[in-house]
Amino acid sequence: MIRTLLALRLRATFASFKGRSKDGKPAKLSAGKIVLVSILMLYLGVTFIGLFTLMAVSMGMFYIPAGDYAMYFGLFMLIGFSMVFIFSIFETKAELFDCKDNELLLSMPISPGNIMLSRIATVLVYNYIEMALVMLPAIVVYGFMGGSPVGIIGGALAFLLLPLLATSLASALGYAVAAIVKRIKHKTLITTVTSLFFLVVYFIFYFGIVENAGMEEEEMITSYPHIPFIAFIGKAATLSPLHTAVLAILCIGATAIAYKLISGKYISIITSHGTTARREYKRSRLERRGAIYALTVKELRRFFSSSVYMLNSSMGVIFSIILAVATVVKIGEITPMLSELGLSRDAIYPVLASALCICASLNMPSAAAVSMEGKSFWIPKSMPITSRQILLSKLLSHIIVTVTPTVLASIILIVGTGAYGIDLPFMIVIPTLTSLLFGILGLVLNTAFPKLEYDNEAQPVKQSLPIFLVMIISMVWDVIMIGIAIASVLLGMSVIGYIVSILLHIVMCAAFMAILLGPSARKLEKI
């Protein structure tokens, strides 16, 4: 039974990439699509593995020759564990408690424990993939740098055990979030703020480790009070019997406790519809607005009603504000660094503009906007509105959501760093154009590969082909923008760099806009 349920969950995930045929049945994966998806997955895998390999090499150079395997593996185990744990809390909540087929499965002769186990197992599969991105480079680099076979076996054992612990803790926390969220009024706000909190904690921790990789153990212990824990779990990778046993007991025990804790309340959580206060309608006069206005407001309400949609598609908004504030705070440290490189302080502005472009390219609500119509897609389809109006309202919503904070970040940077003259308009215009470009691109791709049927919102927002495609294109675009910025600074031609960036943006925006209003609009009519 568990195998059947697990296969069902995994099939639903992979269906995210397949789309639907005209008769509404799951489309067959064409050879071209298989190749495309494989390339995408490979590209993302290689990117992340490359990132962690670089990290492993830099840490390995310090810790492995010194024979400090425990600290080396401890750091990687903690990075992997915290990444898997934090990124799976809300995935676990969506998978365990918010799936639309929960009630259907409960009506069948399947024990709630089996339903729950199949859902946790699905999350565990994702978590092993994420953990592999961190631990495999660490193990391979360790092997290449002359690490002992014991360390390799220990690292592999840690790789097998840690996702269990992360999944159990995430399930328990997901359970707590689901239970609390059902009782509170501002569900979306609270969920979003909590998620952001966890994310900020993770990044502070991650960048702290990256910044301090290579520190002596004693020095690190004074910087980070949790280092003894790192050394402790790291010793499990050296196959020290005591530490390995403790880690194994911790991971397997946590799994058993989480299962016991959640299975007892599983039915009551997934069948409860919350206890928020009922709002009585008081008649007030309704005003008339235009169709585009109504559609755009509807899109905005859709966006702000879902923490999953907001958090997964608009991280660039948060990053752009963090970037602006951090730069203003650290400007005193950055200026001397520029002087050391023989650059004037003004050289920072083209780089900051391209950094804001990177943040803007991380915003992709439009790449899920068509899919988010879901089963309600009959509403706009049956209304006297054109496909272009539907697409434009989605683009407008994307612009409102992403451009406003991008411009705010630009203004913070301009005021905080004292930018003036020619840099000033470009620092606002270029990131704004990036927001526009990725808004149009996301819509084009989502119209080409819509996913209107899903069990939970995480599927169109996190696991769909358009999102992956936008992510990859944004990476390429970011490299181009940073390349232009650095080249223009080094050549002392920042204005030329700005103009080239703007022209590139305008050409790409115009090209994709032509596709959006032509082939994409026609495709939308046929969906």
Place this chain on the structure above:
Amino acid sequence: MLRIEGLTKRYGEKCAVDDLTLEIPDGVICGFIGHNGAGKTTTLKACMGIISADEGNIYIDGKSVSSDPLGTKSITAYIPDNPDLYEFLSGIRYLNFVADVYGVSAEVRNERIAALADKFGLTADLAQPISAYSHGMKQKLAIISAWLHDPKLIIMDEPFVGLDPKASYTLKEMMHEHCERGGSIFFSTHVLDVAEKLCDKVAIIKDGKLVIEGSMEDVLGEESLESVFLELEGGAEND
């Protein structure tokens, strides 16, 4: 009001609707009956322009659904078999959204929403998010939104499913009133008793082909709709 000429719709090798021709005059309620998978929903969706026809033409009030989709949609309303509405909106915001898209004036929308919501006993719940509505409440909201812009033609797919007896009665009354004002209604149902009492015209579809259509009196003769339907379906012999 509605003229379907040789409608054909295929899904791959399966022909969902095969050369269907049907006309519904002004002021007529037409019931559309058939077994599951007979092609009712496909036909209704094609009339709304939600799916395109492979062959044939559909005209609403003389306008072609394929060449003037906005013109036909602006005088038509549709209620699907499952009212999947925008769950993130409240009931009143959804109705206001629909009124905006159809260009209903402020005065008219305020008046109609108040009257229709009172009729279905939904007024107190209009501030609630649609996600908190029961199936029946969503169905009531879908009905109110369909009547909101005073369409000439209303197309409904199984409209009575999920409605309580009072709401069913209200809907039947509204359907009659709509037709008395010259509008038309084309709806599918499996509730043959309701269809027999409510409809002026009936059309029966089997495996994508229209097997019989005409006024209720002509189709039934001395028989009940149930026996005519079962006869046509071949179910009477099986029983």
